[in-house]
Amino acid sequence: MSGPLQLRIGVLPGDGIGPEVVPAAVSVIDAxxxxxxxxxxxxxxxxxxxxxxxTCGEPIPPTxxxxxxxLDAWILGPxxxxxxxxxxxx
Numbered sequence: 001m002s003g004p005l006q007l008r009i010g011v012l013p014g015d016g017i018g019p020e021v022v023p024a025a026v027s028v029i030d031a032x033x034x035x036x037x038x039x040x041x042x043x044x045x046x047x048x049x050x051x052x053x054x055t056c057g058e059p060i061p062p063t064x065x066x067x068x069x070x071l072d073a074w075i076l077g078p079x080x081x082x083x084x085x086x087x088x089x090x
Contacts, residue, residue, distance in 0.1 A: 004040040010074030015049040018077025049079045
């Protein structure tokens with residue numbers, strides 16, 4: 001018998017209420033998976049939105065985009081580009 005199904009899931013908190021609701025979604029998934037030992041999740045937090053602008057200088061860094069390509073799934077929180085500084089509004 002092989003080991004558990006290994007899933008790699010990206011976590012992109014987003015803006016506004018995203019940093020509040022995305023961790024709640026992760027908790028719900030963790031609770032559901034806890035009942036299924038045949039599944040294991042590795043979470044990978046990735047910057048997007050205001051956080052990414054502050055830390056990487058742009059709302060969707062190339063490192064975030066390339067990381068998404070290698071993941072099985074991701075959770076994307078709401079984002080609000082209307083409140084981004086110029087030139088990223090819109």
